[in-house]
Amino acid sequence: MDVKKIRIADYNYSLPDERIAKHPLEKRDQSKLLVYKNNQISSDIFKNIDTYLPNKSLLILNNTRVVRARLKFTKATGANIEIFLIEPVEPSDYTLSFSSKAKVTWKCIVGNIKRWKSDDLQLKISGTSTTLTAKMLRKLSEGAEVEFSWNDSSLTFAEIIELCGKVPIPPYLNRDSEEIDSYRYQTIYAQPEGSVAAPTAGLHFTDEVFKKLKGKGIEPSFVTLHVGAGTFKPVTAETIDGHKMHTEHFFVDIKMVEKLWISNEKVTCVGTTTLRTVESIYWLGVKAAMGLLGSNFFVGQWEPYELDAVIKPKDAFKALYDYMRDKGLEALSASTQIIIAPGYTIKSCDILITNFHQPRSTLLLLVAAAVGESWKSIYQYALENDFRFLSYGDSSILFVNK
Template identity: 55%
Template sequence: MSISPKQLQIKDFDYDLPDEKIAKHPLAKRDASKLLIYKNGEIKTDNFIHLSNYLPEGSLIIFNNTKVVEARLLFKKTTGTTIEIFCLEPADDYADITTAMLQHKKVLWKCLIGNAKKWKDEILVKKILHNGKEIELSVKKISRQGENFIIEFSWNDEQLSFAEILHTGGVIPLPPYMHRDADDEDKKRYQTVYAKHDGSVAAPTAGLHFTGNVFERLSAKNIQRDFVTLHVGAGTFKPVKTETIEAHEMHSEFFEVSVELIEKLINASNQNIIAVGTTSLRTLESLYWMGVKISQQSTVNGQQNITIDDITIHQWDVYELNDENISFEDALHALLEWMKANNLNKLIAKTQIIIAPPYKLKVADILITNFHQPKSTLLLLVAAVIGNDWKKVYDYALNNNFRFLSYGDSCLFFAL
């Protein structure tokens, strides 16, 4: 891919989003949200419950089954000052999020700290109740990395994992644009009905609309479904503050994919592949480019000598790699063979892929997503999928009472 989006001006991906258009609370019913359908330049409106009416029969639909963790922890100093600790991702000591979540007694985590200047070097302690038993949770600052801190969490019950500590003592981290604290409703509704693997600090919001009823309708059209796991980081809310995209550092996120899913994707190469959410899409497209890297390196190094670091997808890789002779099937076959050569039944990796115009999708044909913030990398991704018509789509939504952002309405985009 020879053209890079590095020189794109972020001001060209701006629009006026009044605060009253942002959904602050979910609808009473998940599948009652509105659905905007964009196909071949035309826009239609329906309700999400009728999603299956617009999807090709026999498609393969891919969901992100990550689970949002209660990543906000509040500690009180003896002076009464509140210190907020926001768990971003594990420290580099752990291979992946799941390993870190399953740690017992203590764990190291990268965190943001609210009121950081008022927390010196003292150990902070918080008492939490787990199944009627009082647990003492302590935090200690280890080091600083730019805006982030490495924090050591320790607790006095070796039976409990860190995931259980967060579930008991933490708070769901709602997006900052909601301007409110999480309540009991959010514990259930800021989570997809199929959420499974702890690790996200934000919901894969395109999936929030799905219900058992919607799944039944998909099954009736012989639409298969499968899952990836990408743990959504706080970087998903990070606005682009630079004039050009080149100066913006894209966030990286952990993902997990099974051998069985890759085999299913290869077998679905002649079907429509539907990504539910930008996180699923980023994962699927990353798989293709990892396969490209393996194809190009295996002739030199042999597959067993290629490491996971060799095929990690960095921000600009997909615009600098030459994939002219590598098809979707060839790339995924190369990835599958590399996994088998290395006795891997699950791929655990990080991706920093940035999808922006003029990127053309390699794996997915259709995207289901919500409406995204102005000047965001998520809006850049939408522009890559449907081109400059993103402006027409967003103007239509603003003028037709669609609800925006995480708890907002849904879009169905057929890629150009």
């Protein structure tokens, strides 16, 4: 299959608005669970996920934390300007940016940008004497670079946006964020701040679920990929070679790479972002084995399809582990633009836990890469059996076709 010539129209389906979950369920683990295994489809509820995972299997989750990335300013004229944080520019490191007590620059999407000329925008933080100032440095092809400063040096940028930002719930919910979103649009194991969208497959996990998994010898392991707004970007090109995949930043420590190398157990990835991260780690390992890694820890959109290498996952992970050990690196800060679509062979994952995704999306392409043409019967089953779709929707456990 020529992956680049895949027609996005072939990965479309009818999704009625009433099937989109607008709010979360009262209890996280009460979501429905679609089970796809050996080309058979059945259903259960998520709290029983432990019964489907092999004993002592390697469970990998994305522990990124969603930040209050939507900032709403009002000009003196009354015009509303919404600034949506995308990724840090100066400092470019997420941790340094969020811990800054001076000023920071971010790449942003700006709503009503035509109404924002050269004037600075100010946002008075309710209940305090603190004011956040936004200055547009330059317009970009998509969005703008915006410098943020504030008049209270005791507060970090993370604290500032926690005080005045809004939870960036998905645009297709067609509603303003509510108090419930502040904790339900966040996994219970979220740690490093940086995402503008939740790794939603993980929203179903509870302490009770983790306790049951521990009883089967399954302990959670973590990678970090900061989910960008590009995850909602529809594919508008006729074929996917015309679609520019968004870049996302991820982090992995040497202990996680070692686990991937030495484990002989089945690997379960929780969410498309986790799968994207682990596959990208594999390709960094391939580049390390080929002597191509250097200091540029980046996986390009089409690079996996173009690298002339047949390297087993364990060999790739060992090569990356050796590289990190030799360079004295406890962790890698990297980025990926990889697009996983039908025709791509998933190397590192045996089982995928994921929600139900939008039609004509790169996330649906990833699911189709995992289960082949069965994606159609999976989604048809979900539609016919009252499953809830998208971020606050129900879950599925898909055994990858290999």
